[in-house]
Amino acid sequence: MNEVKKPKKQIFTFYIIVLCLILFFNLFIMPSIAKARVKEVDYGTFISMTEEQNIGLVEIQDNQIVFTDKAQEKIYKTGLMDDPGLTERLYASGATFSREIIEEASPIATFLFSWVLPIVLFFVIGQIISKQIMKKAGGANSMMFNMGKSNAKVYVQSSNGIKFSDVAGEDEAKESLTEIVDYLHNPRKYEEIGAKMPKGLLLVGPPGTGKTMLAKAVAGEANVPFFSMSGSEFVEMFVGMGASKVRDLFKQAKEKAPCIIFIDEIDAIGQKRDGMSRNDEREQTLNQLLTEMDGFEGNTGVIILAATNRPETLDPALTRPGRFDRRVPVELPDLKGREEILRVHAKKIKVEPGVDFTHIARMASGASGAELANIVNEAALRAVRSGRKAASQADLEESIEVVIAGYQKKNAILTDKEKLVVAYHEIGHALVAAKQTNSAPVQKITIVPRTSGALGYTMQVDEGNHYLMTKEEIENKIATFTGGRAAEEIAIGSITTGASNDIEQATKLARAMITRFGMNDEFGMVALETVTNQYLGGDASLACSAETQSEIDRKVVELIKKQHEKAVEILTENRRKLDELAKYLYEHETITGSEFMNILNS
Secondary structure (H helix, E strand, C coil): CHHHHHHHHHHHHHHHHHHHHHHHHHHHHHHHHHHHHEEECCHHHHHHHHHCCCEEEEEECCCEEEEEECCCCCEEEEECCCCCCHHHHHHHHCCEECCCCCCCCCHHHHHHHHHHHHHHHHHHHHHHHHHHHHHHHCCCCCCCCCCCCCCCEEECCCCCCCCHHHCCCCHHHHHHHHHHHHHHHCHHHHHCCCCCCCCEEEEECCCCCCHHHHHHHHHHHCCCCEEEEEHHHHCCCCCCHHHHHHHHHHHHHHHCCCEEEEEECHHHCCECCCCCCCCCHHHHHHHHHHHHHCCCCCCCCEEEEEEECCHHHECHHHHCCCCEEEEEECCCCCHHHHHHHHHHHHCCCCECCCCCHHHHHHHCCCCCHHHHHHHHHHHHHHHHHCCCCCECHHHHHHHHHHHHHCCECCCCCCCHHHHHHHHHHHHHHHHHHHCCCCCCCEEEEECCCECCCCCCEEEECCCCCCCCCCHHHHHHHHHHHHHHHHHHHHHHCCCCHHHHHHHHHHHHHHHHHHHCCCCCCCCCCCCCEEEECHHHCCEEEECCCHHHHHHHHHHHHHHHHHHHHHHHHHHHHCHHHHHHHHHHHHHHCEEEHHHHHHHHHC
């Protein structure tokens, strides 16, 4: 009955508004229109028009005279006066005068057409609209036609939906979620030992790592109702509507328990409450969610999944044990995970036999699941453009470059001097990297411009998973970043703007060494910088005095200058190889890591 009351209330309001509009139209608009059609003149004008024989139709009423001009285009009215010779003058002017000339509409007809007919018409339209609203409001899965009703999507078990087998590279997350699905299927074996499942599971990780896909896999595996809703859908313009949606969602879930509720981007409603006393919509929605997750009634059989890439912004009351009991990290996949993800997505396209997915996964270091899916799709598109029926190893390797640096710019034509500068710049990176023992091997060097704005790049590939970096490795990495500028100084005798991104990356690493990694003897293990939004790029802010900040800046400049000098020294010692490799790259535009090493070691 509660689902029907709100539509009926809305229909009643609709009728009241329509009646008010009809009253306003008939009492104010219609008289104004009628008054605008009749022009009021003095009695002298009426006499003048009569004498000029410019009178057409005349009606003498009890309190006024209504008449038209000869052409009957305009209607006039004037006051009634004692004029005994009026009839003779009208007769002499040729006017037609009678009480039937300008006939007023029947009061009954006026009432019927001005009041009854519009009301009947609007009531008929209202009945049609009400039937549609009632029909939609009564549906099992449609709840977005009423304010304050949740519009959660309900998923059921499907034979062709996403399963856990379709999600690769997140074994730990899958294990936690598989346990939840198993509990919903077989709660008895957990109850026998006294175990209780967590009320809420929070999936956290960078964008594109598969948090929403894991939730869909739960829907595909579980044969229980699965309610899915985004956090932003709870937020309404009117205060109290979001809280009403939360109540409605949990009411439906309790009726269909055991079931699962999935709230995507929960940070939209779960942000930390500040100390200011206010009563806004977002805070009311959060309070209602906290009450529903841990109220007096309890939510037996209702398990809540939520996803966010900003866990640090969530309210502590939301993430405490008893609400979101378990936090499931969904991180960027490692080498094995990337390979598994590539194989899963490669099943959806035609791939030539013999493709080395391990090599492709190594090249795609740091890629998320969404980026890996995009790489496979780009490889298929490249194969179609080339007129082939299946994607090859070369297609997959090129698609990695497309995702990282963009497509090749066909219309970007460098001058010979610019091309030579870019060649020396990229060889400078590669040569410094190769001459340092802890640097990753060079995979590919190119001076073909890309749509991302890069005029060339050097691709380095790690041999395996790399979870820790030593101080020496970071310093070598900074030296590699400065190698491009160092090569320009040695070979060209000048510097260009091509090192802008290298400078940014080198500065970022050097500052992190001092402020976050404790790799400076003067400051030691003191945290001088804090990082927020770690899954969204990381926003760093210094947490020290102005004097210390100045000292940090001095240390950063000193560190980068030292590594730049090391890069200059390496390239100076290998000047002959620098010239030989740059000339080869200038002529061929793209060389592989093996070609580079053969020339370097020859």
